[in-house]
Amino acid sequence: MSKNTKPIVAVVGRPNVGKSTLFNALAGENISIVKDTPGVTRDRIYTDVTWLNHTFTLIDTGGIEPESKDVILSQMRAQAQVAIDTADVILFLVDVKQGLQDADAKVADILRRSHKPVVLVVNKVDSEKKYMADVYEFYNLGIGDPHPISAVNRLGLGDMLEVVTSYFPEGSGEVEEDERPKVAIIGKPNVGKSSIINKLLKEDRLIVSDIAGTTRDAVDAEVKYNGKEYVFIDTAGLRRKNKIKEELEHFMIVRTVGAVERADIAVLVIDATEGVTEQDAKIAGIAHDRGKAVIIAVNKWDSVEKDDKTIYRFTEKIRNTLSFMSYAEILFISAQTGQRLNKLFETIDMVSENHAMRVQTGALNEIMSEAVAMQQPPTDKGKRLKLFYITQVAVKPPTFVIFVNDKELMHFSYTRYIENQIRETFGFRGTPLHFIIRERTEEKN
Numbered sequence: 001m002s003k004n005t006k007p008i009v010a011v012v013g014r015p016n017v018g019k020s021t022l023f024n025a026l027a028g029e030n031i032s033i034v035k036d037t038p039g040v041t042r043d044r045i046y047t048d049v050t051w052l053n054h055t056f057t058l059i060d061t062g063g064i065e066p067e068s069k070d071v072i073l074s075q076m077r078a079q080a081q082v083a084i085d086t087a088d089v090i091l092f093l094v095d096v097k098q099g100l101q102d103a104d105a106k107v108a109d110i111l112r113r114s115h116k117p118v119v120l121v122v123n124k125v126d127s128e129k130k131y132m133a134d135v136y137e138f139y140n141l142g143i144g145d146p147h148p149i150s151a152v153n154r155l156g157l158g159d160m161l162e163v164v165t166s167y168f169p170e171g172s173g174e175v176e177e178d179e180r181p182k183v184a185i186i187g188k189p190n191v192g193k194s195s196i197i198n199k200l201l202k203e204d205r206l207i208v209s210d211i212a213g214t215t216r217d218a219v220d221a222e223v224k225y226n227g228k229e230y231v232f233i234d235t236a237g238l239r240r241k242n243k244i245k246e247e248l249e250h251f252m253i254v255r256t257v258g259a260v261e262r263a264d265i266a267v268l269v270i271d272a273t274e275g276v277t278e279q280d281a282k283i284a285g286i287a288h289d290r291g292k293a294v295i296i297a298v299n300k301w302d303s304v305e306k307d308d309k310t311i312y313r314f315t316e317k318i319r320n321t322l323s324f325m326s327y328a329e330i331l332f333i334s335a336q337t338g339q340r341l342n343k344l345f346e347t348i349d350m351v352s353e354n355h356a357m358r359v360q361t362g363a364l365n366e367i368m369s370e371a372v373a374m375q376q377p378p379t380d381k382g383k384r385l386k387l388f389y390i391t392q393v394a395v396k397p398p399t400f401v402i403f404v405n406d407k408e409l410m411h412f413s414y415t416r417y418i419e420n421q422i423r424e425t426f427g428f429r430g431t432p433l434h435f436i437i438r439e440r441t442e443e444k445n
Contacts (some may be wrong), residue, residue: 062250069103120138182230280322293431351429365389
């Protein structure tokens with residue numbers, strides 16, 4: 001299963017140094033926030049950036065805006081740790097107008113010791129003449145050259161990106177030859193993600209000692225089942241007893257993005273005893289946004305009182321709360337007893353096949369013309385939508401281009417209708433489908 005691994009660039013910096021401004025400047029116009037995806041917050045913490053021939057994922061490791069200096073420092077340390085754990089390159093953002101702060105120096109020490117590439121970026125330099133002397137002050141951090149930018153005025157971004165992308169691993173973004181399915185186990189804390197992997201490994205390889213502050217990279221576990229190899233990416237990550245609640249949620253999202261980015265398939269673990277929650281929807285939204293195949297594993301199913309309607313009722317709840325991913329497969333399992341864990345592998349095989357499935361153009365156009373005959377395309381002010389042609393242009397997820405006479409007329413609901421017709425024929429269970437609508441002028445006979 002070859003796959004593009006996008007490099008991850010994590011942004012670390014004190015509150016108010018301009019992280020979100022930098023974000024928006026880099027994301028430019030290509031921010032497509034899917035309106036009905038839950039968990040896409042106002043302050044988006046990740047975005048894809050394309051620059052020249054590089055595409056990478058930019059993650060803001062920010063978290064909450066704390067009040068006091070001490071809290072700022074402990075937050076920054078936690079941010080730095082998350083960045084070190086998840087990123088290929090760390091972008092350390094400082095503010096020329098606030099000057100070099102104590103917290104900056106302390107975080108620089110942590111980053112320097114990590115031996116990860118760090119790019120020091122000095123923001124709010126709207127005039128090099130005026131501020132250059134202040135920029136040089138940041139050499140004192142001892143993490144290399146400071147790169148002046150102004151995110152608001154979009155100055156210096158190209159030079160900065162040149163430095164950032166120079167650290168990308170050779171061949172990143174190119175096709176990897178690893179054929180094994182890569183599965184990210186995602187979900188809220190304490191739903192049993194590690195227990196599932198431990199059960200699959202039949203050994204407690206993923207146990208982290210509960211000493212305060214033990215951190216580690218996500219652990220990739222290789223599992224063999226029926227002679228086939230799978231790579232499981234665990235997102236358990238930081239486990240610290242005394243951390244602030246929201247901060248944990250933020251870091252959990254950052255880690256989830258990091259793991260999902262490296263996977264083809266996401267297994268969203270839900271706690272059967274708690275039911276499906278808003279937080280589950282937030283995490284599911286990440287896998288959905290990233291176009292990954294999705295399996296929803298309802299864990300701790302052995303602890304639920306059941307009658308003949310329980311599965312049906314639970315499935316309904318999941319479908320309602322996660323209505324944006326009606327394609328996801330649902331499994332009821334127990335990591336404790338091992339119930340239906342073998343079914344997990346069959347399901348992974350199935351969705352991974354669907355995620356990489358290609359459909360012949362002829363067959364697609366046949367489905368499309370039947371669909372159009374059954375349900376007339378919409379009209380607007382007397383102009384009718386015409387669909388000329390459909391073709392599949394990519395896999396993982398399967399992506400289709402539909403050529404039409406007028407993009408404005410191709411409403412979301414009609415695209416959804418065409419999608420349902422395609423699914424009816426080819427299934428595509430477990431994988432999202434992406435549609436790109438292109439205009440082309442009518443050909444005169």
